[in-house]
Amino acid sequence: MKHLHFCLLGAALALAGCTFLxxxxxxxxxxxxxxxxxxxxxxxxAAQLPIGLExxxxxxxxxxxxxxxxxxGLDGNAxxxxxxxxxxxxxxxxxxxxELDYHFGVLNSDAVQAMSAPGGYVxxxxxxxxxxxxxxxxxxxxxxEVAHIGAKHALGIIQNVKSRQAMSDAAADAWKGxxxxxxxxGKFLDDYLEQGLPKDTEFEADRLGxxxxxxxxxxxxxxxxFLQLLAAAESGGDAFYKTHPKTADxxxxxxxxxxxxxxGETLEARFRAALQ
Amino acid sequence: MPILFRxxxxxxxxxxAAVASLAIASVAWAARTAYVNTxxxxxxxxxxxxxxxxxxxxxxxxxxxxxxxxxxxQVKLGSGKTGFVARSWTADQKPSADGxxxxxxxxxxxxxxxxxxxxxxxxxxxxxxxxxxxxxxxxDAAQAVKKLEQTxxxxxxxxxxxxEGKLGDWREVKP
Numbered sequence: 039m040k041h042l043h044f045c046l047l048g049a050a051l052a053l054a055g056c057t058f059l060x061x062x063x064x065x066x067x068x069x070x071x072x073x074x075x076x077x078x079x080x081x082x083x084a085a086q087l088p089i090g091l092e093x094x095x096x097x098x099x100x101x102x103x104x105x106x107x108x109x110x111g112l113d114g115n116a117x118x119x120x121x122x123x124x125x126x127x128x129x130x131x132x133x134x135x136x137e138l139d140y141h142f143g144v145l146n147s148d149a150v151q152a153m154s155a156p157g158g159y160v161x162x163x164x165x166x167x168x169x170x171x172x173x174x175x176x177x178x179x180x181x182x183e184v185a186h187i188g189a190k191h192a193l194g195i196i197q198n199v200k201s202r203q204a205m206s207d208a209a210a211d212a213w214k215g216x217x218x219x220x221x222x223x224g225k226f227l228d229d230y231l232e233q234g235l236p237k238d239t240e241f242e243a244d245r246l247g248x249x250x251x252x253x254x255x256x257x258x259x260x261x262x263x264f265l266q267l268l269a270a271a272e273s274g275g276d277a278f279y280k281t282h283p284k285t286a287d288x289x290x291x292x293x294x295x296x297x298x299x300x301x302g303e304t305l306e307a308r309f310r311a312a313l314q
Numbered sequence: 315m316p317i318l319f320r321x322x323x324x325x326x327x328x329x330x331a332a333v334a335s336l337a338i339a340s341v342a343w344a345a346r347t348a349y350v351n352t353x354x355x356x357x358x359x360x361x362x363x364x365x366x367x368x369x370x371x372x373x374x375x376x377x378x379x380x381x382x383x384x385x386x387x388q389v390k391l392g393s394g395k396t397g398f399v400a401r402s403w404t405a406d407q408k409p410s411a412d413g414x415x416x417x418x419x420x421x422x423x424x425x426x427x428x429x430x431x432x433x434x435x436x437x438x439x440x441x442x443x444x445x446x447x448x449x450x451x452x453x454d455a456a457q458a459v460k461k462l463e464q465t466x467x468x469x470x471x472x473x474x475x476x477x478e479g480k481l482g483d484w485r486e487v488k489p
Contacts, residue, residue, distance in 0.1 A: 092440070099443030099459065107455035112462060123467045124475040131353035131472065132482060136373055143462045159459075173479070219442045220449060253402060254476075255485035305479050 089197055091157075093213050097196055098157025100223045104231075105153055105161055106145065113144035113164045121312035122180075125173060126160055129181045132254045134188035134246070142180065150268065154183035156193045167313070170264060173305035174251065178261030181247035189246065191239045192230075199225045237283040244288055248295055251302065258299035262292040346379040348387060348404040354473055354483045355403035357395065361386045363484050368397040377404065385487050400487050438463055 089097070106112060113119060126142030140158040145151070148165040160183045162176070170176050186192065199222050200213070213219055234240075244261060252258040269285040350371045358365040361383075369391065371377075377389035380396060387404060390396045439447070439460055447456035467475075476482040 096440035096442045099439040100446040102459050103439070103443060103447045103452050103455045104450070106458050107450070107452040111455065112458045119465070120467070123465070124472055127467045127472040128476050128479075128481060136351070136353045139463075139466070141459075141462050141466055143459075214442055216442070216445055216449075220446055223446060255479075255481040303479060303481065308479065 089193055089200075094193055095157035096213075096219070097193075097223060097226075098155040098159050100219075101155035101192075101227070102141075102157075102159035102161075104223075104227060105155065105159075106143070109145035109147040109149070109151070109161070109163060111146045113146045115144070115164075118164070118167065118313060119144050122162060122167070122176070125177050126180045126184070128254060129177055129184050129250060130158070133181070133184045133250050138187070140184070140187075152179045152183055154186050154192070156187060156190070156196065158187060160184060160187070169267065170309070171267070171306065172257075172260070173309040174257040174260030174303065175264040175267075176260075176309065177254070177256045178247060178251055178259075178264060181250040182243045182261055183247075185243040185246035185250065186239070189239070189242060191235060191243070192226075195230060195235070196222060196226050199229075240283055241288065241291055244292055245295055248292060248299065252299035255302050257302040257304045259292075259296045260304070262289055262296050265289050265292070347408075348377045348379050348389065348406060349408060350375045350377065350399075350403060351405040352403045352482070353469075354476060355399060356483050357389065357391065357397040357399055359397055361398050361487070363480070363486050365398075368395055369393075371399065371403075400483075402487070403483070 122144050123142045126140060130136060130138070130140040138158040140160060142160045142162075144167060145161050145163045147163040149163050150166040150169055152160075152162040152166055154160045160180060162179060162183075166179065167176065170179070203218070203221055203225070213222070248258055248261055251260050257263075265285050266289050269289060350373055353373050355371045357368040357371055359368055360366075375391075377387070377391065377399065379387050380390050381388040382401075385401050386398045387401050388396065388398055439456060444456055447453060473483075477484040480486065
């Protein structure tokens, strides 16, 4: 059971482009920098620019397509899909990046997985959904994925991949070229589809997601409880989030955070009714 | 006596300066602006989630803080309407131009701040993503993602969902 995870390096890498332009003696904001590049006023490689929203959505869309392809398409149960969308949108509305258009889908797979891609794409497998016991657990898993998007974990890595690629065209929209775009996506997927992301990004997404749970009013222990359930079933076998830190370690790190956040709603009855 | 007179005079100036400082501080405090940092937040007539909604607030909307009271802010809108909003639905920071602040996102759909040009951009798979899907033989998956994008829950449905679960803006916040 492999978990596609596309997350973290974050702000430091995202700021690489700004540093570059400042080093060139310019003091431009992102829009100004893009304009300068577009008009040829600055000789720089487009790969150094921070990734904007249009570009983020393009990369995220391509990654989302690969996720859906890998997991056999989307689950055909409309009621399940609609419920997950509502829980997901409720999470996203109170997340760090509520401005994005998020899309939540159930994958047609019995594996126990959840994953996200930049730009607002979040997926959970049918297998994971059917293992959950209440809405707080579902919200916790979705909040973990939304936190990856909010913290731009995957986007930071894509930025790094771009920077390492020899994208010689200085135009601000050089990323739109098929060769450049496919190259970045291919490299990103090769590196992170199987091996996952740095452990600290997973711990950070656990923490941020749990804080979002509490903010909205769900039981803050939702994610922790689901991880505990999985940890009990792991016993050295094929683990949930194979590419993640050990589940027990994640649970241990979440314990004091959950304890400090008080109580909330588990909404078990609504969850069961929706999944019937 | 002249010395004493000068001393009284100094005292008066000190008093005036203190009053002026307090007035300036008061004006500065009264002018504090908070910004809505969630997609679903309401200005209510009181602090309870069951109190009447005066107006629904928009992501990134600036709020003039009239007073602060624990978990709530009493705020005034540009329209002159006043009411209460949960402090946790607000942030002190103005949205960044990129709209990517970790603390506060910017209104993609209904910003009233007028301070940010950011928009959420066009919906749907980009031409680049579609071309990539085609090159990978993932046309069916691309169609599935496009369908997913077209079936997202509406704001009304999500608000009703939150209200039913007593979540978000309908959560009972302890003052």
